[in-house]
Amino acid sequence: xxRTRSEQAAWRREQLLDAALRVFAxxxxxxxxxxxxxxxxxxxxxxxxxxxxxxxxxxxTLLSERGFLPRLRELRAERPDARPATEVLTGLLxxxxxxxxxxxxxxxxxxxxxRARAPLASLVSEGHExxxxxxxxxxxxxxxxxxxxxxxxxxxxxxxxxxRRMGTPVDIAALVGLLFPEEG
Numbered sequence: 001x002x003r004t005r006s007e008q009a010a011w012r013r014e015q016l017l018d019a020a021l022r023v024f025a026x027x028x029x030x031x032x033x034x035x036x037x038x039x040x041x042x043x044x045x046x047x048x049x050x051x052x053x054x055x056x057x058x059x060x061t062l063l064s065e066r067g068f069l070p071r072l073r074e075l076r077a078e079r080p081d082a083r084p085a086t087e088v089l090t091g092l093l094x095x096x097x098x099x100x101x102x103x104x105x106x107x108x109x110x111x112x113x114x115r116a117r118a119p120l121a122s123l124v125s126e127g128h129e130x131x132x133x134x135x136x137x138x139x140x141x142x143x144x145x146x147x148x149x150x151x152x153x154x155x156x157x158x159x160x161x162x163x164r165r166m167g168t169p170v171d172i173a174a175l176v177g178l179l180f181p182e183e184g
Contacts, residue, residue, distance in 0.1 A: 013051050016041050020058040025105035028112040059113050072130045085138040093172045100164040128153045
């Protein structure tokens, strides 16, 4: 069955991202080269550059498209106001933890790329902002007590990610309960 040019280009792009993910997870972002990724994909570096301007662009694309940010954006679009905030946060963090567990290569790339890269910092910042906004809305609605929502967002994600990386998953319901205890 013949593919259109755009279908072929989309397939090739995904193939290149798959190869980049394997190489970056194996060698680390700093240790890998564009040539390594091209070789793993079975293409020339020139072809790879037709899809991505740089190694950093591949890293940013992997993390922004295959990471957790798309799910966070969906959450903000869904406006889950009908459910209690602690329930939404617990479900969201459980999904984040599952993503980390199921995509160990992606997590390795994230931690490998985490050293002061501006695009990665902006992805992480956007994730924190999305959750911070959600928390601020729930504070404004009177559902959660007033608190530093930016710090709470960073704390939630960092705790889950670091514990998953260390191989000691955290009790997410207990974590959410620590930050947002039930009003009695």
